[in-house]
Amino acid sequence: MRGSRWLVLVLGLWLWAISLAQPTPNTPPPDFSPRVFEIARELRCPVCQGESAAESNAGIAVEMRRIIAEQLAQGRSEAEIRQFFVERYGDWILYEPPARGLTLWVWLSPLLGLGLLGYGLWRYLARTRARAQTAMAEVSEEEIARLEAELSRKP
């Protein structure tokens, strides 16, 4: 019993040590500051499918990171750097395009969908409730009397 507890402890320590030895994923390579990657993460890599400029190792993404690092060193703000790429590539380069024009409709469509769904549900519930009530009102007096008589006869 004692031995197995020790075994578990040693195994646990060993696993913990291994987890420490693993590099955490997506940490920037040492050549650029983490800030460069924070900005690059919001930018699309133009040649890759579904990768940001932070993750890709394509030449163009590497060059984009270099441009970001240079502009940061020149004291430009994050917004200015993003603008630099938008001026050359359009809003397409941003992973979160600004909410205006056609994009505004894309942003609003989930809300619109939810609203429509809610309205439909409300209409449906209102209709079923109304039907239940009319069904209740349609029961005639003598039928109710007959039912009550039936119920009182039972015991």
Added chain:
Amino acid sequence: MLLLGGLFYWGMQRPNPNELKSVLVGKPAPSFSLPLLEPYRARYGPEMGVKEGLGKPVLLNIWASWCIPCRTEAPLLERFHRQYQDQVLILGVNVQDRESEALKFVRQYGLTFPSVYDGRGRIGIEYGYYGVPETFVIDRNGTVLARHAGELSEAQLQGYLRQVLQ
């Protein structure tokens, strides 16, 4: 359902992705000057680029030696260069490449239209390029008329040429 159908139809009607509209269309082409690859220095000088006073429309072709479609495009561009060099400047920009590889490519296809060397592809980013090959059509006044992403066919090249020589 109708909405979905409409969306699908709209998606199908969208222009060819190869003719991705550039933000630059209708705007002045970013000017630059870069060192020419060695074989062109004797004729064109040490540097070349898009700048004022060229007096000619420019077909700016971004290429790399490792790019497969560039290999079929290069002979076509060369042919057009020989035919129209007095009227239009076909200027290559070699990006994301090693200079020695670029020189090998130029020699292999016997390219006589000038190419500048932009190892890191910075000018490409300045123009908002997606990849190689990519061609920017610039008119006589230095305004970008079109961008063509991907390989050019002869008919497309002819079309751009007509557009630019009007």
